[in-house]
Amino acid sequence: MLQSEKRSLLRFLLIYMGSTFLLFSIASWLFYTSAKHHILDTQKEALKYESQKIETTLRTLHQSGSDRLVYPVMKDADSAIYDLDRHYIFGTFKKPPRLDKKEKHRLSYVVEVEPYYLGAAYLLLSKPIDMAPLHALQRNVVLFMLFAGLFFAILGYYLGRLFIAPMRESIRQMNHFIQDTTHELNTPISTILTNIEMIETFGECDGSREELQRIEIASKTLSRIYDDLTYLNLNHQYHRQIIDLDMSRLVEERMVYFSAMAEAKRLQIEVDMEPVVVLKMDKNDAVRLIDNLLSNAIKYNKPKGLLYVKLTKHYFSVKDGGVGIRKKDLLGIMQRFKRANTSEGGFGIGLDIVNQVVNSYDFVLHIESKLHQGTEVKVQWEK
């Protein structure tokens, strides 16, 4: 894993885990508070029930008129009665508490009594909070947080890997692109330099025609690489000039342009063109379309192979007798940097450019290929 990938994954995990932890903490706290109140309410209900029993006893005592009034005592709770001015009357507390005082670990319940049997206007009941269910609740919440944290950490890790996969793919493509570019540029430059050296060494004579042809091919290759890269890079900013373009003449021009390359491979060229095929199109787009199709057909053709070019008012087709493309590679062949065959140099941007032009003008692109037999690329002008 690259350093930048690790950094991105770490950042993602930190944000993901941080936000998840925060969310779960809030949710757990809300749940804990709600459950705690429920537990305390349940315990308070018991006090409420006891208060009703004490109230009944107070009434009985009040009505008895006895000289000895035995105050009711609860098993696990204390109680006390207070008069209307909140003064302590009697109770089971060792130290009479204030009516409104709340102790941290005790549960208190105050009920207003009316009529005031034995003068009691308020009845206070208090007992220690049963901490066992609260401790169990705390344990469960902590365990939940731990398991959830672990689960989401693992999930986050896999999600992070998933999210950085496109970035990794882009980096891989960029690396390949840089390698291909250096290789692609190196070959024609070396060719030019070598042939210039040969001319300089052997002098300019009739035999140097071949060297000059190689220099021409290499220069054109460089020019085409530059044009393709510029097109790809500036395509979205490029202002198209739509004109009535004579495609027949343009195809002828480009055939001449590539003639040296085709000749070098001793290709058998067949051209079948209708005389005047006019399209409303930007010239640069048309050149990129034709050049890339012709270039691919020459590059991936076999030596002495067939190059068949056909132009009609309905379509433009380039057919080669070259290596062909596997059926499974045909679907993704138009993606940028995708190369079905790496036997020849290239960036894998040719068909991407063709596809962009086709989409810009609502043309239709058909590719038919048979492995080791050849490929035919057809651009249909109208749907």
Next chain:
Amino acid sequence: MGKITFFLSVLVIVGFAREEGDKTSENLQTACLQCHQKEQIPSSLIYRRYLMHYSTPERISEAMFRYLKAPKRENSIMPPQFFLKFPMKRKIERNDAELKAYIHRYIEAFDVKKKLVLP
């Protein structure tokens, strides 16, 4: 000698206080309860009724004082049926301080706090 003098002083004070207490109790008995007993008026019941209605000694005292100063059915805590059986009390011709002292004694005599015990 000093110890003997102190002991004798304490005896005199305690004896005086007991005499005063007895005197007040006797006064309450002669001034109030004697008549209640004679007329068979249930003092304890009256106190418990006041207690159930007013809760605190201060409030009970105020209510009793109000009634004793103007003994009318409207001022009484007792139900109307009570006066069918027992006669309406005569207005007490005593000064307020004395009357309040008797009321205080009366409330103390029946105070529930003294009767409440834990089992």
